[in-house]
Amino acid sequence: MIERLRVQGIRNEKVLDAMATIPRHQFVEKGLAFSAYDDNALPIGLQQTISQPFVVARMIEILCDGRELGRTLEIGAGCGYQAAVLSLLASEVYSVERIKALLDRARENLRPLRLPNLRLKCGDGTLGLPEAAPFDTIIVAAGGSKVPPALKTQLAPEGRLLIPVGDADQRLLLIERQGSVFKENRCDPPVRFVPLLTGME
16 A cells, blocks of 8 residues: 555655554454555445545645644544544644544544544534644545635644535645635645535434
8 A cells, every 4th residue: 555655646754654554454344454455435334434545645745744743633533544644643633523423433443553642522523623722734534615714713823724625526725824814725636525514413
């Protein structure tokens, strides 16, 4: 998987090392473990997916470019895989998941790894996590037509937010906070994420 990511253009060795360290097969259904290291998104139940390795690597690489991740918020814990990778690169990781059954599964997946700087919370990700803000980095693992305002307000000065935006065609939108100004850039590649929904289940 790591060599394929290099061929696909991932250059950040810290990101590659983190992805090599976290055993992806522990985060998918046992029946799909043989496909865990293929470059595909896989179903994890409850109409959710684990993102393909290249998309995980690319998103984290964009956020790491020229900086440390620092205090990080992940929206959409899913099965816990991306949160685990982030925990090896960030000083602190807070991961929010709106589906309680999925969050319980993520906790089970993560327990053997004993990652001391990772905290999981059940909540509406569109509201961020105001009690732990501000964040140097916010990464969103679900797509919507617009950026939730709460996430922008919870960015620290010089912070970065990366979110898939679009309906039929999604692209990664990088938002960088410079004082009271939010600079936006669209990044490759085109992506396809599950919808970013409000509320909790």
